[in-house]
Amino acid sequence: MRPTPVYYYSSASGLVRTFAERLGWPAFNLAEREHRRSEVDGPWVLLTPSCTTGNEANDTVPEAVRRFLRSAHNRRLLVGVMGSGNRNFGRYYQHAAREIAARSGRPVLLEFELAGTPWDVAEAQRVLAELDAALAHRHAS
Numbered sequence: 001m002r003p004t005p006v007y008y009y010s011s012a013s014g015l016v017r018t019f020a021e022r023l024g025w026p027a028f029n030l031a032e033r034e035h036r037r038s039e040v041d042g043p044w045v046l047l048t049p050s051c052t053t054g055n056e057a058n059d060t061v062p063e064a065v066r067r068f069l070r071s072a073h074n075r076r077l078l079v080g081v082m083g084s085g086n087r088n089f090g091r092y093y094q095h096a097a098r099e100i101a102a103r104s105g106r107p108v109l110l111e112f113e114l115a116g117t118p119w120d121v122a123e124a125q126r127v128l129a130e131l132d133a134a135l136a137h138r139h140a141s
Ligand SMILES: Cc1cc2nc3c(=O)[nH]c(=O)nc-3n(C[C@H](O)[C@H](O)[C@H](O)COP(=O)(O)O)c2cc1C
Pocket: 009, 010, 011, 012, 013, 014, 015, 016, 017, 049, 050, 051, 052, 053, 060, 084, 085, 086, 087, 089, 092, 093, 094, 095, 113, 114, 115
């Protein structure tokens, strides 16, 4: 069974990276050019923080994520989105994950704060395992 890879972006504070590395699933950091410029080899999950910039448009989607999603191939194979955020940002909580999900028509699979709790990690693993099984089933039938 192919484990559904997680492509994530994490800034210098590394909270999302900490979460991604705890998953025990293939995880690729879009902060690294090699991954940012790659094309996926099958269905994948996006894990993104929200980063309010305070500029006029108040973009919250990290540039590396935006860049990766410029590929129509990558967009087509996106299965769902997980978001890391901070409730202190009020109405912008999880803005990036929610916006990408709304625009792509894919579900938000999980939302958590900062580096997540052990429960969040377990929940992400449960969701990914379910996805792996569903995709293997689809492939077989
Ligand atoms: C400058 C800045 C802006 C942020 N803006 C938002 C936001 O708009 N919405 C939100 O839910 N979280 C926001 N956060 C919280 C981050 O998404 C959250 O801390 C995330 O875990 C950071 O992951 P990273 O350390 O891997 O980059 C912001 C954090 C920073 C430092």
